[in-house]
Amino acid sequence: MTIQATVDMIEPAPHAATIDRFIENERKKQFRKMLLNRALAAGFGIFVLLAWHIATTGGFVHALIIPSPAATFHATLRVMGADYFWPNVWVTLQEILWGFALGLASGVILGVGVAMFETVRATIYPYLVALQAPPKIVLAPIFITWFGFDMASKIAIAVVMSFFPMFLNTLTGLSSVDPNAVKLMRSLTAGRWKTFRYLLLPNALPIMMAGVKLCWTLAVLGVIVGEFVGASAGIGYLIYAMNFQLDIAGVFSLIIILSLFTLIVYQLIEWLESRVIFWKQL
Amino acid sequence: MSAALIDGQKLSKVYATATGPLVALDNVSFEIKEGEFISLVGPSGCGKSTLLSILGGLEEKSDGTLILAGKHHDAPRPDLGMMFQTSVLFPWRTVRENVRLPGIILGLSAKQQAARCDELLDMVGLNGFGDRYPAELSGGMRQRVALARLLAHDPRVLLMDEPFGALDEFTRETMNVELLRIWEKTRKTVVFVTHNIGEAVFLSDRIFVMTPRPGRLEGIIEVDLPRPRRTDVMRDPRFSELVFDIRRMLGVDH
Ligand SMILES: Nc1ncnc2c1ncn2[C@@H]1O[C@H](COP(=O)(O)OP(=O)(O)OP(=O)(O)O)[C@@H](O)[C@H]1O
Ligand SMILES: [Mg+2]
Numbered sequence: 011m012t013i014q015a016t017v018d019m020i021e022p023a024p025h026a027a028t029i030d031r032f033i034e035n036e037r038k039k040q041f042r043k044m045l046l047n048r049a050l051a052a053g054f055g056i057f058v059l060l061a062w063h064i065a066t067t068g069g070f071v072h073a074l075i076i077p078s079p080a081a082t083f084h085a086t087l088r089v090m091g092a093d094y095f096w097p098n099v100w101v102t103l104q105e106i107l108w109g110f111a112l113g114l115a116s117g118v119i120l121g122v123g124v125a126m127f128e129t130v131r132a133t134i135y136p137y138l139v140a141l142q143a144p145p146k147i148v149l150a151p152i153f154i155t156w157f158g159f160d161m162a163s164k165i166a167i168a169v170v171m172s173f174f175p176m177f178l179n180t181l182t183g184l185s186s187v188d189p190n191a192v193k194l195m196r197s198l199t200a201g202r203w204k205t206f207r208y209l210l211l212p213n214a215l216p217i218m219m220a221g222v223k224l225c226w227t228l229a230v231l232g233v234i235v236g237e238f239v240g241a242s243a244g245i246g247y248l249i250y251a252m253n254f255q256l257d258i259a260g261v262f263s264l265i266i267i268l269s270l271f272t273l274i275v276y277q278l279i280e281w282l283e284s285r286v287i288f289w290k291q292l
Numbered sequence: 293m294s295a296a297l298i299d300g301q302k303l304s305k306v307y308a309t310a311t312g313p314l315v316a317l318d319n320v321s322f323e324i325k326e327g328e329f330i331s332l333v334g335p336s337g338c339g340k341s342t343l344l345s346i347l348g349g350l351e352e353k354s355d356g357t358l359i360l361a362g363k364h365h366d367a368p369r370p371d372l373g374m375m376f377q378t379s380v381l382f383p384w385r386t387v388r389e390n391v392r393l394p395g396i397i398l399g400l401s402a403k404q405q406a407a408r409c410d411e412l413l414d415m416v417g418l419n420g421f422g423d424r425y426p427a428e429l430s431g432g433m434r435q436r437v438a439l440a441r442l443l444a445h446d447p448r449v450l451l452m453d454e455p456f457g458a459l460d461e462f463t464r465e466t467m468n469v470e471l472l473r474i475w476e477k478t479r480k481t482v483v484f485v486t487h488n489i490g491e492a493v494f495l496s497d498r499i500f501v502m503t504p505r506p507g508r509l510e511g512i513i514e515v516d517l518p519r520p521r522r523t524d525v526m527r528d529p530r531f532s533e534l535v536f537d538i539r540r541m542l543g544v545d546h
Pocket of ligand 2: 340341342453
């Protein structure tokens with residue numbers, strides 16, 4: 011007993027309270043760092059807004075070319091309150107979602123087909139790569155001619171633009187696998203389907219999710235470009251029309267609304283990604 | 293049954309490469325009895341992995357005959373198990389799910405596999421780590437999981453390609469002792485590839501010494517050290533003698 015007590019006095023074991031205090035300190039440090047980072051980001055945003063405000067109200071640039079922040083804000087309220095706004099949003103939204111869904115699905119299906127079946131690869135892979143060579147925007151006018159002024163042509167452009175990154179990322183993901191893992195599956199007499207299900211697909215998911223994000227931004231781009239080239243409805247059409255009428259504040263507000271929408275969905279995909287890929291790589 | 297479990301005669305393997313044919317294995321003949329612990333040693337590129345892949349039915353031989361349990365053998369079989377230098381754990385599966393993978397692939401009874409998995413994790417000293425993910429484990433622990441997975445479907449032959457080659461000396465030695473303990477309990481047939489001559493002598497009944505360009509079986513060394521072995525056999529003069537014999541056979545002593 012007495013010996014034990016002496017030892018304790020000379021060499022106190024790390025005490026629970028000390029450890030708690032240490033963890034508490036670490037947490038505070040991290041919190042302060044996060045606060046600082048937020049403040050820096052917010053500060054920069056305010057700085058840009060201020061510069062914008064001074065440049066436009068101080069007469070450095072013409073209000074017709076760049077509307078002031080306040081004018082843009084008012085324009086946003088005006089545009090969002092207008093009768094024509096929501097029907098146009100609905101058109102663009104449908105085009106984007108269809109384009110994204112079809113681009114994603116065709117990219118995944120063809121990517122899996124090319125990665126898993128030698129005959130599919132031999133047959134179509136050279137064409138898929140060759141088709142990738144021209145910038146796909148050149149197809150926009152042709153698609154308008156083929157599919158008309160309505161949604162179909164915008165969806166087609168979005169699909170053509172968003173397909174390839176999804177296809178390539180699926181193919182790359184399914185192909186970048188540890189050869190020993192493939193050996194292991196073969197040694198367990200796993201066939202093509204089981205190898206796909208238990209090894210190749212989960213292994214490909216991180217790269218595929220990166221493809222999904224690219225696919226999304228390109229689907230939005232494709233639809234807006236399509237609406238610029240020829241449309242009678244949609245956000246791209248509104249931007250084009252307002253620009254023509256020199257309603258630059260209106261154009262600004264539409265760009266901001268569109269960016270916010272794209273960003274929100276992008277964040278949603280990132281959240282989904284963190285759910286799907288819950289593990290850390292070795 | 294005195295016939296060998298594995299009988300390889302005049303096995304050759306030639307790879308077609310950009311610079312012409314490459315002989316990876318040249319006329320290799322051997323027999324392996326059930327329950328034997330065999331090591332393959334030899335310098336890099338002498339065809340150890342190639343031979344192991346052929347034994348696993350993963351790689352086609354170019355010439356020769358290979359018989360396993362009385363039948364010609366040229367395809368993967370569920371009574372073989374493979375382990376590699378890297379753990380090849382699937383990072384999206386927990387330790388337990390990784391160990392249960394062979395059972396799932398082979399369609400074995402889930403209930404039996406669950407019980408066996410706990411037993412195996414116990415055996416490799418990872419009791420309580422079943423729900424961890426591989427990224428949370430050290431390199432040595434990952435190889436332990438790989439060892440448990442190797443045994444999961446209770447294969448008859450274990451084919452191990454430098455399984456402890458990437459581990460530090462201390463961990464490697466611990467793993468050797470544990471592998472021997474497990475082998476003494478289960479008496480499985482083992483073919484164990486290594487660069488480490490001491491490791492081969494410590495573990496094996498017989499050692500196949502291979503030399504490169506082309507990959508040939510230079511000779512077979514009988515390890516007549518008593519079993520069960522503990523690390524103190526390394527002090528046995530016979531141990532150093534065997535190590536020295538193998539070194540001479542490989543031409544590393546001058
Ligand atoms: N798929 C392949 N295609 C062409 N050559 C190959 C292939 N696999 C192995 N080789 C060649 O065959 C020879 C034997 O290779 P192997 O991997 O069996 O050697 P090893 O003894 O396992 O070497 P290490 O100790 O470095 O693992 C080497 O020269 C290697 O380059
Ligand atoms: Mg090798």
